[in-house]
Amino acid sequence: MKIYQTQTAPNPRRVRMYLAEKGIKMEYVEVDILGGENLNASLRAKNPTTKIPFLELDDGTCLGETMAICRYFEELHPENPLMGRTPLEKAQVEMWQRRAEFNSMLPIGMCFQHTTGYFKDRMKPIEAWGIESGKNAQAYLTELNAHLAHSEFLVGDYFSIADITLICAIDFARVVKIRPQEEHKHLLAWHARVSSRASYKA
Numbered sequence: 001m002k003i004y005q006t007q008t009a010p011n012p013r014r015v016r017m018y019l020a021e022k023g024i025k026m027e028y029v030e031v032d033i034l035g036g037e038n039l040n041a042s043l044r045a046k047n048p049t050t051k052i053p054f055l056e057l058d059d060g061t062c063l064g065e066t067m068a069i070c071r072y073f074e075e076l077h078p079e080n081p082l083m084g085r086t087p088l089e090k091a092q093v094e095m096w097q098r099r100a101e102f103n104s105m106l107p108i109g110m111c112f113q114h115t116t117g118y119f120k121d122r123m124k125p126i127e128a129w130g131i132e133s134g135k136n137a138q139a140y141l142t143e144l145n146a147h148l149a150h151s152e153f154l155v156g157d158y159f160s161i162a163d164i165t166l167i168c169a170i171d172f173a174r175v176v177k178i179r180p181q182e183e184h185k186h187l188l189a190w191h192a193r194v195s196s197r198a199s200y201k202a
């Protein structure tokens, strides 16, 4: 099996970090998304949404969506769980994972796509939407900081896939100058904790 991905893009990084945490080795196929390789007919046949990452199994089955790919490996390798250990923790991971996607990864991605025109060959950038999305993502950092004042990771002292999603989103946000500020000291401490893990370099 192999994963089609782009080294600099935030969603494939989530999968690489997740697999590194689980100790799972993987073959990666680099896709040039800026050049539009993800849109070509052969990749579109495997992955109609054209978004990366996607996983191709040895029998040709393809699976898109970062969380679906990680879920597949979580089911295959339940040891060292990153999606919760108890019913409550699983729900809490789901809650924070969705918040990390909807309040950070998505608006940061919208800010990037709509203010830089990076994908203007395939979409119509609307700058005002990009700016508004960026403001919302920046404002959410203050909420995260408040939560992390009394929580080591997003879900108490349990490191989870939600932390992976959030750090990949926040690191990527650098390209559009959305950054934790000096006063976000709990968020910065969380960032230091997560970035000290070996998987951070994946």
Ligand SMILES: N[C@@H](CCC(=O)N[C@@H](CS)C(=O)NCC(=O)O)C(=O)O
Pocket: 009, 010, 011, 012, 033, 038, 050, 051, 052, 053, 064, 065, 066, 067, 119, 122
């Ligand atoms: N919901 C998808 C999002 C995937 C996504 O947006 N991938 C971006 C890179 S991070 C992409 O493929 N962009 C290329 C394009 O839009 O053409 C997931 O969670 O995997």
